[in-house]
Amino acid sequence: MAFDDLYQEIILDHAKHPRNKENLDFISDDEIHENPTCGDSVKIAVDFSKDGKLERVRFDGDGCAISTSSASMMTEIVEGKSKEAVLNMIKSFILIMRNEDESSLEDWGDLIALEGVIKYPLRVKCATLPWHALENALL
Numbered sequence: 001m002a003f004d005d006l007y008q009e010i011i012l013d014h015a016k017h018p019r020n021k022e023n024l025d026f027i028s029d030d031e032i033h034e035n036p037t038c039g040d041s042v043k044i045a046v047d048f049s050k051d052g053k054l055e056r057v058r059f060d061g062d063g064c065a066i067s068t069s070s071a072s073m074m075t076e077i078v079e080g081k082s083k084e085a086v087l088n089m090i091k092s093f094i095l096i097m098r099n100e101d102e103s104s105l106e107d108w109g110d111l112i113a114l115e116g117v118i119k120y121p122l123r124v125k126c127a128t129l130p131w132h133a134l135e136n137a138l139l
Helices: 003-016 065-078 083-097 109-119 121-138
Strands: 033-035 040-048 054-062
Touching: 003 065, 003 109, 033 121, 040 065, 040 121, 054 065, 054 121, 065 083, 065 109, 065 121, 083 109, 083 121, 109 121
Parallel strands: none
Antiparallel strands: 033 040, 040 054
16 A cells, blocks of 8 residues: 555545544534635634643534544644643644645654645645634634
């Protein structure tokens, strides 16, 4: 199996079986983040532990495979981290995806599958949408 095929499989798995996706109707429509270019939408809920770490991160919304898989992978990688660490991760992820940082997603678990998206600016917006929503939920 080629690496591109493996990455495609990871994206499809997270899109078809998203982790931490739940109905978040208790979040107001004001907090929905949308990509008007493609119609993707996402909202994020964050629960903190007593020591201030992200204990649980959930998302809800409708989106393409890239948006949904990015949200799914994001919720897994940020859990258990401090708010400050996650805000730094968000900044790094967005810069990497915009090709404004030469770093790699190699150490980011399943998120490495999204590196191929960097070549497609419109798809980058799909991949970063949940990250922007998480950033707003944390600020």
